[in-house]
Amino acid sequence: MARTTLAEFAIEVGDAGTHNVQPLLHEIRHALAQLLEQGKETVIDLRSIPLAPGEEAAIEQALGEGEVRATLSALGPSDFRETSYPGVWVVTHYNRDDQIVGKFVEVTSAPALLRSQTEDIAAGLQRLEARLTQDGGGRVV
Amino acid sequence: MKNDQTLGEILRQQGISRRGFLKFCVATASLLALPPGMVPAIAAALEKARRPSVIWLSFQECTGCTESLTRSDAASIEDLIFNTISLDYHHTLQAASGTGAEDARESAMKENWGKYVLVVDGSIPTGNPGYSTIAGISNVEMLMEAAAGAAAIVAVGSCASFGGIPHASPNPTGAVSVTDLISDKPIVNVPGCPPIPVVIAGVLTHFLTFGIPELDELHRPLAFYGKSIHDRCYRRPFYDKGLFAESFDDEGAKKGWCLYKLGCKGPTTYNACATTKWNQGTSFPIQSGHPCLGCSQPDFWDAGGFYHALSIPTEDTARTVLYGAATGVAAGLALGGLNRARKAHAARKHEKVTINDLEKGG
Amino acid sequence: MTETEFLLWVRGPAFQIATAIFVVGIIVRILEILILGRKPNLAEARGSAVAGGFRTIITRTWPDSGTFKRSGFTLIAGYVFHTGLFVTILLFAPHILVIDEVLGIGWPALPTPVVDATAVITIIALVVVLLHRIKDPVLRFLSRFQDYFVWFLTILPVITGYVAFHRIGLPPPTLIAIHILSVELLMIAFPFTKLAHAFTLFISRWYNGAIAGYRGVNS
Numbered sequence: 205m206a207r208t209t210l211a212e213f214a215i216e217v218g219d220a221g222t223h224n225v226q227p228l229l230h231e232i233r234h235a236l237a238q239l240l241e242q243g244k245e246t247v248i249d250l251r252s253i254p255l256a257p258g259e260e261a262a263i264e265q266a267l268g269e270g271e272v273r274a275t276l277s278a279l280g281p282s283d284f285r286e287t288s289y290p291g292v293w294v295v296t297h298y299n300r301d302d303q304i305v306g307k308f309v310e311v312t313s314a315p316a317l318l319r320s321q322t323e324d325i326a327a328g329l330q331r332l333e334a335r336l337t338q339d340g341g342g343r344v345v
Numbered sequence: 346m347k348n349d350q351t352l353g354e355i356l357r358q359q360g361i362s363r364r365g366f367l368k369f370c371v372a373t374a375s376l377l378a379l380p381p382g383m384v385p386a387i388a389a390a391l392e393k394a395r396r397p398s399v400i401w402l403s404f405q406e407c408t409g410c411t412e413s414l415t416r417s418d419a420a421s422i423e424d425l426i427f428n429t430i431s432l433d434y435h436h437t438l439q440a441a442s443g444t445g446a447e448d449a450r451e452s453a454m455k456e457n458w459g460k461y462v463l464v465v466d467g468s469i470p471t472g473n474p475g476y477s478t479i480a481g482i483s484n485v486e487m488l489m490e491a492a493a494g495a496a497a498i499v500a501v502g503s504c505a506s507f508g509g510i511p512h513a514s515p516n517p518t519g520a521v522s523v524t525d526l527i528s529d530k531p532i533v534n535v536p537g538c539p540p541i542p543v544v545i546a547g548v549l550t551h552f553l554t555f556g557i558p559e560l561d562e563l564h565r566p567l568a569f570y571g572k573s574i575h576d577r578c579y580r581r582p583f584y585d586k587g588l589f590a591e592s593f594d595d596e597g598a599k600k601g602w603c604l605y606k607l608g609c610k611g612p613t614t615y616n617a618c619a620t621t622k623w624n625q626g627t628s629f630p631i632q633s634g635h636p637c638l639g640c641s642q643p644d645f646w647d648a649g650g651f652y653h654a655l656s657i658p659t660e661d662t663a664r665t666v667l668y669g670a671a672t673g674v675a676a677g678l679a680l681g682g683l684n685r686a687r688k689a690h691a692a693r694k695h696e697k698v699t700i701n702d703l704e705k706g707g
Numbered sequence: 708m709t710e711t712e713f714l715l716w717v718r719g720p721a722f723q724i725a726t727a728i729f730v731v732g733i734i735v736r737i738l739e740i741l742i743l744g745r746k747p748n749l750a751e752a753r754g755s756a757v758a759g760g761f762r763t764i765i766t767r768t769w770p771d772s773g774t775f776k777r778s779g780f781t782l783i784a785g786y787v788f789h790t791g792l793f794v795t796i797l798l799f800a801p802h803i804l805v806i807d808e809v810l811g812i813g814w815p816a817l818p819t820p821v822v823d824a825t826a827v828i829t830i831i832a833l834v835v836v837l838l839h840r841i842k843d844p845v846l847r848f849l850s851r852f853q854d855y856f857v858w859f860l861t862i863l864p865v866i867t868g869y870v871a872f873h874r875i876g877l878p879p880p881t882l883i884a885i886h887i888l889s890v891e892l893l894m895i896a897f898p899f900t901k902l903a904h905a906f907t908l909f910i911s912r913w914y915n916g917a918i919a920g921y922r923g924v925n926s
């Protein structure tokens with residue numbers, strides 16, 4: 205008998221899937237229309253929907269690649285990617301070990317976390333002021 | 346770290362920016378299965394949450410639950426949560442041992458009496474108190490004493506929640522669950538053998554932010570145990586169509602068909618495996634081709650063979666049929682014989698009837 | 708009792724009890740009939756009793772045109788629900804697994820959606836049959852408590868099975884437990900009610916056919 209290799213046992217997803225991809229795209233279309241008409245933002249948690257292996261990739265593929273790609277570095281990296289449909293973003297949060305801790309589809313003109321946060325701005329201002337006083341005389345290095 | 350600091354303060358001290366904190370809140374919402382719209386509320390609650398003292402007691406257990414938790418990676422969200430609690434006693438994880446450890450437990454209990462969270466893993470033997478002891482104190486005694494001063498109890502794992510494997514027939518130690526012994530405290534059961542680590546963390550986070558989560562009648566948090574595996578399983582369309590893997594390496598198994606016939610307990614098991622998944626959302630047993638064992642259900646060890654379909658009776662019915670048939674044949678023959686005898690007897694009593702008899706009778 | 712304990716009980720001890728009663732009951736009843744035997748027919752045989760017996764077992768499966776004209780409705784509804792019961796009980800994958808486990812024989816299942824649809828048709832047919840029984844004055848007159856009771860015991864597993872498969876209303880483990888329990892009730896009542904006709908039917912047909920065959924008559 206021929207030896208069976210691990211690869212032969214690769215489990216296929218089959219043709220059925222969960223039927224959740226199409227409805228999700230419809231939900232995104234609906235959210236996008238709402239964003240345009242009422243300015244209402246929507247966040248969809250991809251981890252809360254039962255998806256077959258490969259379906260998450262299928263959704264991302266359907267959404268495609270857009271103009272903006274940004275990386276945030278706070279408690280590990282986060283990836284913000286505008287899709288080929290402006291206003292639809294795929295946001296992936298990683299921990300410090302580059303493991304995914306959350307994946308979302310955000311329907312917004314810009315994901316909230318990309319903006320500088322008031323608290324951080326205040327802290328930054330403090331730092332800058334402290335530095336300027338330390339340097340004395342306001343000479344900017 | 347002092348215990349009166351808020352979580353927000355602790356995180357800021359660790360140099361975590363507001364963005365980082367919000368990201369943490371986003372992940373927490375996802376973890377708690379809350380809608381993303383809840384993030385501001387979570388942020389506000391976490392900001393103000395105080396660092397609770399946690400006392401962790403391990404009874405008849407295999408340490409799998411602690412393993413599960415500590416295997417969740419060092420820089421993960423779960424870890425952040427555990428950095429923000431004050432784990433004052435955990436005899437597997439703490440450095441102190443012997444009297445020192447027990448002193449730590451007693452002083453933590455005294456200092457935080459009425460406020461600490463008691464986490465329990467393992468079942469409690471009620472047979473001989475000597476079956477399981479820590480520092481010469483029986484499990485029941487230690488649990489009752491620690492429970493008296495707890496604000497809430499979290500039973501981690503199927504053993505603490507339902508008795509688990511020690512409770513399996515014939516249950517030699519008389520093992521029981523926490524809820525079997527305590528009824529006057531809020532108890533949250535986090536069953537699973539082991540539970541998904543982020544679920545353990547999620548329950549503690551919920552406790553920090555919004556208090557005791559919403560529970561079902563078995564004290565399980567609905568956010569994680571509200572739906573059965575089967576209802577969220579990506580193989581469900583195959584079940585609905587009646588396409589089943591018949592063995593672990595047949596065509597159906599390779600095509601990812603439903604594992605019902607291989608003994609999947611998904612239809613009667615409540616857990617978050619199908620959506621939260623394991624190892625940072627990588628996979629879960631069914632996705633890797635193995636039927637669900639139902640490890641988070643009460644009595645999962647006695648619920649028929651792991652590889653027996655759910656519809657199959659749990660006891661040896663073939664034997665019952667055989668014995669039944671034998672009894673039936675014996676009883677049938679006996680009754681049949683009796684009936685024949687009655688019939689013969691009745692026939693013997695028959696007498697010739699003449700026309701005269703009939704006229705007399707008429 | 709929690710829902711899991713309930714499920715474990717119906718899958719365990721309760722199923723044992725029901726199986727024992729069912730098996731013992733059916734065998735006793737069949738043996739009683741067979742052992743009682745029939746009076747020897749002393750007349751000379753004009754044909755084969757055995758051939759007549761088997762012929763009748765088969766021919767009586769189809770109604771003759773006269774019967775069909777008189778009570779076509781009862782016949783059709785009857786066929787529909789009997790076929791439906793056959794399909795839902797014996798051609799649904801989880802059920803075949805039980806039979807395979809207990810008796811060691813299995814066969815291929817029908818696709819689940821087919822069984823699902825059949826269950827609905829069966830339920831409708833059973834309801835129609837009941838309405839007919841209630842509305843028809845003769846049938847109503849002939850009906851006793853047992854007839855309604857047996858109808859109830861028959862439709863119950865079909866309904867509970869349908870509800871359990873679609874997971875409607877109660878927690879799924881409870882639904883499955885209720886379904887199995889309803890089957891166990893049916894199994895327990897089976898040997899002692901008219902339901903036993905599933906087994907005795909062929910015996911009586913054979914006797915009828917054999918008597919006729921012996922006399923050289925086609926029945």
Ligand code: SF4
Pocket residue numbers: 574575576578579580581582584602603604605609610611612631637
């Ligand atoms: S694999 Fe298990 S949980 Fe998934 S559909 Fe099949 S029976 Fe249900």
